[in-house]
Amino acid sequence: MLNSSQLQQLQKLVGTQHVLHERDDLWVYGHDGTALMRHLPSAVVAPGSAQEVAAVIQFANQEGLKLVPRGSGTGLSGGSVALEQAVVLSMLRLNRILEIDRANMTASVEPGVITAQLHAAVEAQGLFYPPDPGSMKICTVGGNVAENAGGLRGLKYGVTRDYVMGLEVVLPEGQLMWTGSKCPKDVAGYDLKQLLVGSEGTLGIFTRILVKLLPKPKAKRTLLAVFPTMEAAAATVAAIIAAPIIPATLEFLDQITLRCVEDYAHIGLPTDAGAILLMESDGHPEVARSEAEEMGELARKHGATQVTMAQSDEEGVQLAAARRMAFPALARVRPTTVLEDVSVPRSRLVEMVQAVRRIAESSGLMIGTFGHAGDGNLHPTILLDERDGDEVRRMEGAFEQICQSALELGGTLTGEHGVGLLKRDFLERFSDPAALETMRRFRSVMDPRQVLNPGKMFHNRPRREGQLPVHPGQCEPLLEGLRP
Ligand SMILES: Cc1cc2nc3c(=O)[nH]c(=O)nc-3n(C[C@H](O)[C@H](O)[C@H](O)COP(=O)(O)OP(=O)(O)OC[C@H]3O[C@@H](n4cnc5c(N)ncnc54)[C@H](O)[C@@H]3O)c2cc1C
Missing domain, CATH: 3.30.465.10 (Uridine Diphospho-n-acetylenolpyruvylglucosamine Reductase; domain 3)
Incomplete structure (x- = not known):
């Protein structure tokens, strides 16, 4: 914890009103968008200039404090969660x-x-x-x-x-x-x-x-196609790329996700469908139109039962809403949502979706999958109740199996959400040892006192031989920090 002289010093550096230290003010900074990763910071400091950021960092070095930079806290890997009683450095005042x-x-x-x-x-x-x-x-x-x-x-x-x-x-x-x-x-x-x-x-x-x-692209055309199976949707993705068309957007929702979206938003999605694809083409109006039509034809050829082309930008936004609502729609089904972010080569997408389905069946968990079909980046979303220890254990197993399946398919642990706290053990276990060592060396050369965001991406010290990895559920002791 900060002592009173450290607190006063920080208040002097950025202004008293820009330092929070009362417990009630800190709750909201105790987590990001990641489930089960929570810990209260010892204070929140919001500098108003680069010079103030530098002064706070110099002070932290001098006093042995740890700092965790934070934007809006929407991260999905625990990156802005303050371990080691760190001080959160909120960057929201620098907003011009x-x-x-x-x-x-x-x-x-x-x-x-x-x-x-x-x-x-x-x-x-x-x-x-x-x-x-x-x-x-x-x-x-x-x-x-x-x-x-x-x-x-x-x-x-x-x-x-x-x-x-x-x-x-x-x-x-x-x-x-x-x-x-x-x-x-x-x-x-x-x-x-x-x-x-x-x-x-x-x-x-x-x-x-x-x-x-x-x-800015002059025009954009949006279409939504409904498929009886995920395999048919994936075949359409392959056909679009082979055409060759590189759409601006090529996103998918599996059956569980589209049912949750429909249940949440009532936008008329057929809940018996196996998958939907959201496709967007942009550029010159003629090119956007002809690419969109071609994508629609390819979807029909590969079994789409329904293809809807937006007739205006507003209609396009409505069609895209189904995809943009996927996460909140899944998140309301159960109290706890653990969102995965593995990525596989595009050609292995169906195998990855099938692997997730098998993992859901064997673990008895509800897992909805949506994501960036064109990039091979999926978000299998595990729905559970963190108060149920058995479910948490099954989630940990499923989480690990999803990561392993992605690696076996030539993929990677995270496509866009980062390693943070959520996947640091997996990064340590699955990285090339020389690459991991090089990353650690960079880190210690640049930050010899481990002042910035300690314990993120990898442990401060190498994990001991035989020490078990920390899975999302095992971070639960951090909840202690949140109990009043
Ligand atoms: C509903 C929802 C949808 C999402 N969709 C996507 C998506 O489509 N694609 C995607 O990639 N992500 C997505 N995310 C994840 C998240 O929004 C992104 O990772 C985003 O970039 C985090 O921004 P933030 O301002 O909230 O950062 P925070 O969560 O506050 O911080 C994220 C990381 O950045 C560091 N950081 C923050 N500011 C600075 C700074 N100024 N200097 C140095 N380090 C800093 C923090 O220490 C932390 O490690 C989604 C999240 C939610 C909740």
Whole structure:
């Protein structure tokens, strides 16, 4: 815990009203979007400038305090949960869009800008910032950079990393650093920003972010296809890519998920269907139209029982709502939602969905799966009640089996939500040992005192031989921190 002199010092650095330390004020900072990963911080500090961030970090180094950067706390791997009685460093006061440079097609923003606000600001000028995580109305650009967030447009446009051109960062010992430029071609030295994107708050705190923009696509066509089986939907995905068409969006919902969405939103989805695909094509109006028609034909050819093409942007938004509602619709079914994020090569998508189905059957758990079909990135969502110890144990087993199945299919542990706390044991177990050692070395060179986000991505110290991994349910002791 902080002593009173440390508290006063922090208040002096950022202003008394920007430091929270009463227990009642800390609850909301005790968790992110991840179930079963909770722990109260010892305080929350909200700096108002890069200089204040640097001053807080220098103070933390001097006093042996730990700091956890935090945007909106929508993360799904426990990244902004404060272990080791850390102090949360809230970045939400740094929330200005500093510049939209039309000539160079870039935007410069502070990290606390909400992603959808950046979209709106650049689109008002005919420009386009593609990364669109499902949480875009509440998450921050800083959190997106720290997690290398993806979204529904990832197949055609890539992920956050593909748009970061420069970063102002406060390093773990308190130095302010700028890396990158507005030049599309820039190979001066190591590409530090590529290392920092996706570093989950462990290598530095972003205080300014320079992103690349594109021209706003002139038109967009959205269609929704209903299939009797997941296999038919997957065959359509393969046929679309082979056509070749790279749609802006190619998303799927399995039967359990679409039933939950229908039960939640009553939007007319047929609940006896095996799967649905949401498809979007954008660009020149003629290209968007002809690609959308071709995708519709391919869907019918592969067994779609219903194909609905939106006739306006508003109708397109309504069709896309089914996909955007998947997580909240599943989350209301049971008290606890554990969301997975494995990714497999696109060609192995059906095998992965089938593996999840088998795991659901053998564990007796309800698992709804939705995700980015075009990217092979799935979100099997395990629904349970964390108060039921037996269900928690079965969930842990299922969680591990899902990760293992993805790796056996040539996939990876996480496509976009990051390692954080949720998957650090899996990263340690399944990484190439030399790669893991290199990551650890980077970490200790940049942050020798382990001040920033301790215990995230991997343990501070290597796991001992024979020590069991921590699965999501086993973090339950952290609940202690939340009991009044
Ligand atoms: C309903 C829902 C839908 C979602 N859909 C998607 C999706 O489609 N795609 C996707 O990728 N993710 C998705 N997510 C996950 C989440 O929204 C993203 O990971 C997002 O990038 C987190 O942003 P945040 O501002 O909430 O960050 P937080 O959760 O506050 O923090 C996330 C990580 O970033 C670090 N961090 C935050 N700010 C900074 C900073 N300024 N400097 C350094 N480190 C920092 C934190 O320490 C933490 O490790 C979804 C989440 C929800 C709840």
